[in-house]
Amino acid sequence: MTLDEYRTRRAERKRGDIIRAARLLFASEGVEGASMAEIAKEAAVSTATLYRHFEDKEQLFSAVVDELVAAVLPDEAPPEAPPREALTEISLRYGQLLSDPEIRGLVRAVVSARGSAARFRTRLGRRGKSIFARAFSDAIRRLRRDGALDPDIDVDRARSELQGMIEHYTLVRGLLFDERPSKKKLRDQVEGCVETWFARWGKR
Amino acid sequence: MTLDEYRTRRAERKRGDIIRAARLLFASEGVEGASMAEIAKEAAVSTATLYRHFEDKEQLFSAVVDELVAAVLPDEAPPEAPPREALTEISLRYGQLLSDPEIRGLVRAVVSARGSAARFRTRLGRRGKSIFARAFSDAIRRLRRDGALDPDIDVDRARSELQGMIEHYTLVRGLLFDERPSKKKLRDQVEGCVETWFARWGKR
DNA sequence: TGTACATCAGTGAACGCGCGTTCACTGATGTAC
DNA sequence: TGTACATCAGTGAACGCGCGTTCACTGATGTAC
Numbered sequence: 001m002t003l004d005e006y007r008t009r010r011a012e013r014k015r016g017d018i019i020r021a022a023r024l025l026f027a028s029e030g031v032e033g034a035s036m037a038e039i040a041k042e043a044a045v046s047t048a049t050l051y052r053h054f055e056d057k058e059q060l061f062s063a064v065v066d067e068l069v070a071a072v073l074p075d076e077a078p079p080e081a082p083p084r085e086a087l088t089e090i091s092l093r094y095g096q097l098l099s100d101p102e103i104r105g106l107v108r109a110v111v112s113a114r115g116s117a118a119r120f121r122t123r124l125g126r127r128g129k130s131i132f133a134r135a136f137s138d139a140i141r142r143l144r145r146d147g148a149l150d151p152d153i154d155v156d157r158a159r160s161e162l163q164g165m166i167e168h169y170t171l172v173r174g175l176l177f178d179e180r181p182s183k184k185k186l187r188d189q190v191e192g193c194v195e196t197w198f199a200r201w202g203k204r
Numbered sequence: 205m206t207l208d209e210y211r212t213r214r215a216e217r218k219r220g221d222i223i224r225a226a227r228l229l230f231a232s233e234g235v236e237g238a239s240m241a242e243i244a245k246e247a248a249v250s251t252a253t254l255y256r257h258f259e260d261k262e263q264l265f266s267a268v269v270d271e272l273v274a275a276v277l278p279d280e281a282p283p284e285a286p287p288r289e290a291l292t293e294i295s296l297r298y299g300q301l302l303s304d305p306e307i308r309g310l311v312r313a314v315v316s317a318r319g320s321a322a323r324f325r326t327r328l329g330r331r332g333k334s335i336f337a338r339a340f341s342d343a344i345r346r347l348r349r350d351g352a353l354d355p356d357i358d359v360d361r362a363r364s365e366l367q368g369m370i371e372h373y374t375l376v377r378g379l380l381f382d383e384r385p386s387k388k389k390l391r392d393q394v395e396g397c398v399e400t401w402f403a404r405w406g407k408r
Numbered sequence: 409t410g411t412a413c414a415t416c417a418g419t420g421a422a423c424g425c426g427c428g429t430t431c432a433c434t435g436a437t438g439t440a441c
Numbered sequence: 442t443g444t445a446c447a448t449c450a451g452t453g454a455a456c457g458c459g460c461g462t463t464c465a466c467t468g469a470t471g472t473a474c
Contacts, residue, residue: 112316125381164372177329200403250452
């Protein structure tokens with residue numbers, strides 16, 4: 001191993017440790033609530049090392065959000081199931097994601113960002129939206145192509161209504177009331193949402 | 205005017221000034237972002253006066269939330285319109301409330317509260333939920349009594365689905381993407397939600 | 409092989425700022441006589 | 442009527458703590474010869 005390799009690997013390991021510690025603490029304490037000292041301790045690193053890897057706290061938060069988006073969303077690509085099941089499947093994954101405690105903590109952190117940090121929100125929003133909205137829209141278009149839906153369907157509107165119903169049970173109740181459905185309950189709720197959705201947008 | 209009256213009135217006036225200033229700044233800056241010094245300045249009062257009226261910052265926030273809940277929710281009582289219009293009307297009010305910038309700022313503040321402050325969330329949640337959920341449920345039950353709905357309707361589920369669709373367009377898009385619909389667009393969206401809802405829960 | 413040196417990610421300790429909070433004091437008013 | 446006093450909401454200035462950030466230094470390793 002050359003010196004450069006040694007250093008690069010060590011640095012990458014440390015960076016990973018820092019991101020992991022920061023994600024954990026930002027999720028549980030929020031961006032302002034988690035101090036750089038706590039994060040450094042959790043990552044078994046000095047505070048000065050945090051600043052060698054990230055310009056400041058805001059950049060660290062930004063990196064956490066970026067890695068999270070990259071890690072969570074790719075496997076949301078629509079699975080090759082029969083279309084109606086595919087829509088239920090995506091809905092369920094969406095519901096599960098929004099129910100996850102760590103995700104919820106980070107959503108809390110993102111939602112509460114103010115001032116210059118608010119642009120992470122816009123960024124996260126744009127990405128999360130584009131990826132999830134696409135997964136839902138794709139599934140809906142496939143259903144329409146298969147003749148399973150009202151041919152006059154407004155895809156964006158239909159998608160928003162389905163997402164909204166799922167979000168109520170997961171994101172809204174989670175953020176506002178600290179509620180989290182059991183796995184079984186979540187499945188029932190999501191299936192109910194899909195059923196309601198088909199009553200409006202399915203073939204008449 | 206007796207001395208006591210004079211003092212009481214002055215104190216009440218100051219208290220109102222403080223609550224108003226705190227509401228404004230908590231909404232725009234968040235609880236941690238708004239400093240007691242800023243709030244005092246906005247209220248034209250010294251910081252020490254804040255502490256004569258409220259035990260600490262957390263209690264001040266609590267008072268702001270309490271007064272907000274008291275001020276906003278009472279006139280949400282279901283109006284005496286024909287039931288279907290009444291449901292649309294409640295939905296629209298709900299959507300408008302969740303779109304209001306100051307409400308949104310305070311929801312942000314409430315959602316991001318951590319640690320001991322998190323109990324405001326539970327408290328606000330319980331109240332807001334009980335009042336709005338009741339308004340929706342009452343309207344739905346009246347529709348059922350009038351024979352306009354599927355007699356087997358699950359009221360809680362139906363209510364959640366309708367609230368969820370409205371929340372997506374207002375609360376979720378607002379909190380995550382900083383979007384806010386125009387008055388006209390909101391009306392269209394809410395009417396769409398109610399239409400979808402009736403496709404599932406209306407008389408078959 | 410051995411030794412002096414170069415490199416640079418990582419570090420412990422310190423800095424200074426802003427914040428929530430408190431302290432000792434003020435001043436507007438009614439009351440006693 | 443006039444004067445000394447009591448009351449207490451309100452105040453300006455200070456306190457001290459915790460935080461994000463930075464500084465001067467360390468130590469693990471390869472390289473030169």
